[in-house]
Every structure is written in C-alpha cells, then in structure tokens.
Amino acid sequence: MSITYLEAIREAQAKLLRDDDRVFIYGQDVGGTFGGAFKATKGLATEFPGRVLNTPISEDAIVGTAIGAAMQGMR
Secondary structure: OOOOHHHHHHHHHHHHHHHOOOOOEEEOOOOOOOOOOOOOOOOHHHHOOOOEEEOOOOHHHHHHHHHHHHHOOOO
16 A cells, blocks of 8 residues: 555644544644645644644744743643
C-alpha cells in the first residue's frame, strides 16, 4: 500500500485525535472545510467537532491558548 506524505500526516493526526480525548488541533485555517494551507487537516473538523479549531491571526493568542490548554492537561 502506498500513500502520500500528506495522507500519512492526516492519518497520524486522526489516529491521535481518535486515541486521546485530550488531543486537539489548533492552527490557522485548519478547522474549516479547506483543511489548512496544505489540506493536512481536511475532513478532521467534521470527524472531530470541537477539537480542530482555527486560531486568530495573533501569535500572542495562539501561545496563550497553547499554554492554558497544556496547563489543563490538553495535548
């Protein structure tokens, strides 16, 4: 069986989301139907509602959210 690097990345992300409820994906344009700039998260927002989220275009907000999530045990 042969898959592309993009498909492997998407499958790995899906496996992590499936295996651990603490895992979420948080990035620019990852939560929409497009799936991010490289489409690596395409379909994941539908499969895992509320766990594939778009960030604002603000590095401070992204870092603050990541720190807060880690402090609460999220991954």
